[in-house]
Amino acid sequence: MGSRRPSALDGPMTGVGSRRPSLASRRPSIDPTKLVPMDKVSHVSGTDDFNVVFVGAGNIMFGSDEGPWNHSFRFEHKLGPRLKVVALIDPAVDRATAVLAKKCETFVRSAYENTRVFRNLEEFIKNLSKKDTPRAFVIGTPPMFRGTMQSGRDVELQIMKHFPGVALFVEKPISTGPVGEIEEAFKVAKTIRESGTLCSVGYMLRYLKAVQMMKQIIDENNLTVMATIARYACAYEAIAKPDWWNKSKSAGPIIEQGTHFCDLSRYFGGEVDMATVVAHSLEWDENAGHLSKMQIDETAIAPEDRIPRVTSATWKYESGAVGNFIHVIALQGHDYSCELEVYADGYQLKLVNPYVQPVLHVRKPGNDHEEIHRFPDDDPFFSEISVWIDNIEDIEEDPETSQILSSYEDACKTYALTWAIREASELSRHKKFAKPSA
Structure with a gap:
């Protein structure tokens, strides 16, 4: 019998094809009464800046007419004046510059007035100043550029290498490469887990x-x-x-x-x-x-x-x-x-x-x-960002409200x-x- 390419139908390589009994509904959950609308939440207290790097200047990060997604909007409401977007990384520099200019015309100017635009992560690392050291990365690039072990498509691994311990938020799907690369995605997951990196994936539903x-x-x-x-x-x-x-x-x-x-x-x-x-x-x-x-x-x-x-x-x-x-x-x-x-x-x-x-x-x-x-009045986009930031801030007033639901x-x-x-x-x-x- 000849060899064949790896298949998502194979199952065992990911550990999801076995027939072990499982507790189907016993997954992380949050008391629904604890999910509070964005306009009812107070900004996270504190006087220190919360430095964030946005990777991607597209619709998921800054919104569009096609849907309710807009991560920057939720960050602004969660962190208030503490939010400092220290860098916006996107090869489309003109687009990135344009969205920042719009932000600086609004009441959230303080979050973006010192944001620097970089074409790629390497450029950001070379020009990083100590005061701009990030506490979190938000990865909203097209999925074909992430979720693998390959150079240029391994943004998660590169961030963990250069910024160990810094939290990650990754949009879904985690990748859109060929089926044969699924095993690489699980290797990225293993690296994230073993490093102890706090990571949430954007399955907001x-x-x-x-x-x-x-x-x-x-x-x-x-x-x-x-x-x-x-x-x-x-x-x-x-x-x-x-x-x-x-x-x-x-x-x-x-x-x-x-x-x-x-x-x-x-x-x-x-x-x-x-x-x-x-x-x-x-x-x-x-x-x-x-x-x-x-x-x-x-x-x-x-x-x-x-x-x-x-x-x-x-x-x-x-x-x-x-x-x-x-x-x-x-x-x-x-x-x-x-x-x-x-x-x-x-x-x-x-x-x-x-x-x-x-x-x-x-x-x-x-x-x-x-x-x-x-x-x-529900806003799952805000809830997922809010829970992730609460984990970064190590807020433990009510642990039941702070469970990341998608690793x-x-x-x-x-x-x-x-x-x-x-x-x-x-x-x-x-x-x-x-x-x-x-």
């Missing part, structure tokens, strides 16, 4: 009050999750970024976008038996895959790199529970349609519209009618699952179109 209420219901009733069912339907008309439509650049919609719901599924279901992942896709060249309102010219993308319109996957968790996820590129307009259902004996927990106005439907034993809980290693396991789904869908497509052997 774990910090939703609704999600934490779901965890609370499961834990307080000692429930075992039986099934997770997730659906992510995006409004493709609003996606005008050509790279998103190109698998060779974005790694495809499951890895780049559906990762949040694969992560939430794991958060409730536990570890996945990777050998059980099965998936099917509707591709761009099938009749039902035609889209009428795309904002990009897909003919400029090589046929083999065009993304599927629908991906549907199922798997088994190590606990025996079943997982299901469907990602759909079908809606027009602006709003997405996303839901996650979790089932346990006597219980149905259904999370609706988590990105904008989360609503939780709860059906319990003894009553066929659902309780409905709404969370109009780098945990994020690697979500990344492996998304690659397993993509590989399984491509395998089923190849089988469908394979010619019979002579």
Whole structure:
């Protein structure tokens, strides 16, 4: 038998393919009543500056019209006048300079008026002054430039080498390299863990009050999750970024976008038996895959790199529970349609519209009618940043409010699952179109 390339379906290399029993719902959680809206939080007390380095000057760091992400905004509210962004690292110097100029026209000028722009980490290190020594790095670069052991794509390792003990916040997914590089991501995770580096990964939906209420219901009733069912339907008309439509650049919609719901599924279901992942896709060249309102010219993308319109996957968790996820590129307009259902004996927990106005439907034993809980003022982006900073500051007034819910290693396991789904869908497509052997 000939050799083959490493596969996300292999499982054992990451430790997630074994059949050990697991406590599916026993993951870090926070009392939902402790997650306080941003406008109700006082700045972290203190007179010393809190030096931060932003790596990346794009939308995730400074916001856009496409969504609620904007890390700088949350840092400003959490740290107040203590915030000092000592450096902004981005090869697009003009863009970085422009966003800083806008910040300096506002009431948060003191955080940015002395920020220096650098093209790369090496340039920052060479020009670092003692007073600008950072307490934290926020990594919001495109994922293809991080999450590996390779020079130029190993920003986490370089930061730990030159700034040991400095905290990291890393955006998701942790990488979008070829599937054969997944093992490297786990090596990065091992280095982070063994160094004791405080690290949080941006799976912000774990910090939703609704999600934490779901965890609370499961834990307080000692429930075992039986099934997770997730659906992510995006409004493709609003996606005008050509790279998103190109698998060779974005790694495809499951890895780049559906990762949040694969992560939430794991958060409730536990570890996945990777050998059980099965998936099917509707591709761009099938009749039902035609889209009428795309904002990009897909003919400029090589046929083999065009993304599927629908991906549907199922798997088994190590606990025996079943997982299901469907990602759909079908809606027009602006709003997405996303839901996650979790089932346990006597219980149905259904999370609706988590990105904008989360609503939780709860059906319990003894009553066929659902309780409905709404969370109009929730901001999981702020909660994840707030928890991370509280850990850096070693605030221990209430340890239950300060649990980082997504470690780098945990994020690697979500990344492996998304690659397993993509590989399984491509395998089923190849089988469908394979010619019979002579």
